[in-house]
Amino acid sequence: MLSSSSPSTLEAHLGYWLRMVSNGVSLSFARKVECEGVTVAEWVFLRALYDTGSVAPSQLADRMAMTKGAISKLADRLLEKSLIERRANPADRRAHTLALNREGRELVPRLAALADENDEEFFGALAPDERRRLEQLLRKIAEERELTSVPVD
Helix, strand or coil, X not given: CCCCCCCCCHHHCHHHHHHXXXXXXXXHHHHHHHCCCCCHHHHHHHHHHHHHCCECHHHHHHHHCCCHHHHHHHHHHHHHCCCEEEEEECCEEEEEEEEEXXXXXXXXXXXXXXXXXXXXXXXXXXXXXXXXXXHXXXXXXXXXXXXXXXXXX
């Protein structure tokens, strides 16, 4: 038997609005960082290295909740762009660490400023208390759903 009620509209779903805003924020930021010669995934990688200094790829993969293969691919791309360096581990010749080089260390603050600018463009319409509340709600959902991987795309 067919139901006489209509199915809910797209706009009736919070996920619809969340995705619309997320897509807008992400696309805008991707365009900004592309002007600096990197992708969003590369920015996330560089920002993680900025805080850690020299780190083993496996530790970076754990910290970012990414596979070692994904970290390796990102590292290779950033090595080609001369933004990081791969160093031999003196304690274990088979192992190596990754670190920002001078160019990479200088790029991170510029990219962070673009992220700040992008956030302001999208969330500047919110009052400070609304912005804090939105962040609290999104964090609550992420924690409840155990969403731990770093968003890179």
